[in-house]
Amino acid sequence: MTTKSHSLKVGVSGVRGVIGESLTPQLAARFASAFGTYVGRGKVVVAQDARPSGPMIKNAVIAGLLATGCQPVDIGIAPIPSVLVFTKESQSAGGVAVTASHNPPEWNGLKFLGPRGLYLNPSQVEEFLDIYHQGEFSFVLADKYKKMTAEPDPLAPHLTRLLKALDVAMIRERKFKVVADCCNGAGAVLMPGFLEALGCRTVLINARPDGAFVRDSEPVPENLTEICRSVVEKKADVGFAQDADADRLAIIDERGGPLGEELTLALAMKHVLAKTPGPVVVNISTTRAVDDVALAAGVPVYRTKIGEIHVVEEVLQRNAVIGGEGNGGVIWPRVHACRDSFSAAGLILEMMAASGKTISELRDEIPFYVVLKDKIEATSEEAHRIVGGLRRRYAGENIDTLDGLKIQFADSSVHLRPSNTEPVIRIMAEAKTRDEAARLVASFREDILRPKS
């Protein structure tokens, strides 16, 4: 069996491709022309993360939007939650974010935003992709062209909402010392100002928004050694590590130990539920710890398919007080219905201030699970076939097929799923002990690879 993988991904979360291979300016302009046709000549926010290929792709996007009679509002490098909030508050018809989230540096991509500052939902994406594939774009004549505009302070709406939602006075009083690792990504343009507004003494690392990913962008413990060391050296109260587009957050405790990105949501959730009890929404893959936290607060947990838009739609549908994903993505609808590393960081600081406890003490109050993740390369077709086969093999177990295959055992679970963004099968195992989680990963890895050999 070959494991040829494609360097272009078009799907519900937008387009991603490799610079110099699949993600060409032609492709970006075509998608932007389709998007301009779809939203119909309105104001469209254009933003980029800090990747060095950002200006090239962004120019192609602007050309496509101008040609279809849209008015692009170029807000430059901005964290993705700030882009979403700005799209909503500026009453734009939509937005295009030039970003490949946590993918490696040679990747870039486009994410498409609707008028309310939410990603296009799956049915909207289908309509939009139909326009793209039909290839008939509503190019306007020169007399219908609109002028491009720039926005002097595009981060202000997001920052204002954050500071309104948080108990700023209480946080300020503690004068927390915080180490922030922005991964040289888009978060670097807002994190210093945000922490300053919260009265923190801030130590910044990787805070040049130049897209030089000195570490792998995924905020998982193995990529966080520098910040862990720095938290200890600087005797900081907490460390925050963002991914490249600043929608996800990992936390480092005051002893330099990474909590594991699964705990970001569990902690933020516990704090929000203590203030404002209500339903919570998470995806099928998120740690069992959230069920324990919700149970203690007496609120229901709704689970969705993987993909931010699915969680966001359910959050809005259920009027949830908080939602998110186990990958460090916290959705606090009080700020905006999107994953937001700033909401997450603000909630954690507020939790520390309100409780007077250290971050490691707060961590210890959350039920402990070990989550281990792995991935196996497979084309999307192979991935679906393999997961489908395993689904039949484990039909007798307690399984959930909402997205891929999740098998619940008494004290543990395993989730297998073809990725939407990379040609891989993701494996996630969760158990009370590391040995047990490792055993689950190894055994399913073997299950997956067996037919390959």
Place this chain on the structure above:
Amino acid sequence: MKLLKIGISGVRGIVGETMTPELAIDFASAFGTFLDSERALIARDTRASGPMLQAAVSAALSSTGCEVLDLGVCPTPILQYLVRKLGAGGGVSITAGHNGAEWNALTFINREGTYLNEFQGADVLDLYHLEQFHKAPLEKVGRIHLLDDHQETYWEALARFLDLQAIRSAGFKVVIDPCNGAGAKFVDEFCRALGCELVAVNNEPTGFFPHDPEPRPRNAGEVSAIVKITGARAGFLLNSDVSRVSIVAEDGETLSEEYTLPLVAAYYLDKNPGPIITNPSASRMIEDVAARRQVRVIRTKVGQSHAIQSMLAEEAAMAGEGSGGVAVRGFQPAFDGFLTMGLILEMSAVREKTISGLVKDIPKYHIVKEKVYCPPFKVHSVVSEAKKLFRPEDLVLIDGIRAERIDGWVHIRASATEPMIRVVAENKSKEKAQEDVDRVLAFISQLI
């Protein structure tokens, strides 16, 4: 009928119909591939579609590994000058020159600062048709910079080339109409550099064209009126990228754009004798001017690229066309409206003559220019058919057909920029010129 013209030096189309982001990206990618990762300058005129094409071209050049220096709104002759000055591999000028606001075009400039020659143009077209675009890997993707502080070197060079002292001490007042095109605001700098007092009309870089951006008498009414009111020494009309100029005399007379080349030649060739290049459509006035100075006139195909390549190959002193484009080899190999205006003013100052006085020294002809629509797929065969109208011994086949007689000539050719056949006749007698044109038009319309 969708209008798109692909030529050796670029591509031109109607925005929203044929000129789309993807077409621009494909062409600019072909040009970027041709440049082989060298630095490229880009500039645009003020058309509403300019920023779209600027973004498309930047993205494309960057993706092929070229560093992009973006001059923003800037006349083409200044871009051409800066390509050489900054040692860039080439440039792209986003302008449709004299075409209406619904058009736009990409013109490709080589490292010598000239329009691409035939071989270079063929290279770029091959790359375009093959879609063999270089895709730079991430670390080679070209950076995109804005560059807005390099024009000064151009004004300095222009001031050095001209007899600045003569122009300054004459203390001229001039009226200039850049048609709200790329020349808008730049004409302020031009007059500052030359020490002239400027009365500007349509001098806002808005891209709103109050009349066709084509320098010729029918668009010159406003300039003519203001020249008379203000007592200015001269009036000038510019096209949208300042590659062409037409002149209004101090008495308000709107000179045909055909006068621009012979007027400049009648002065410049006295100081710098040498052959002069023009096309088969330009007025016989240039032959008279050249004969008096005992220099040759060489007629080449129509278009800036041909004129300039021929000027360089023949080591000619000048090149120009009847549409008001003039290049001087000693300054730069480009049709340059600023240099053209500067030489006219210098001529008027040095010779101490008014514009109408200078015009009197040039024999007068009557020229009639018409154009007729023809589907692009049959233009050349229709033009060729028109040979039947003339005696074979009168025909010169350089670009279309030119019939040369004692009293005048007729030139029939396919437009390089529009699906049109252009018919130009010149004669000592206005009636005979009109007669010639009418006869050709009647013949052609039977064939279409």
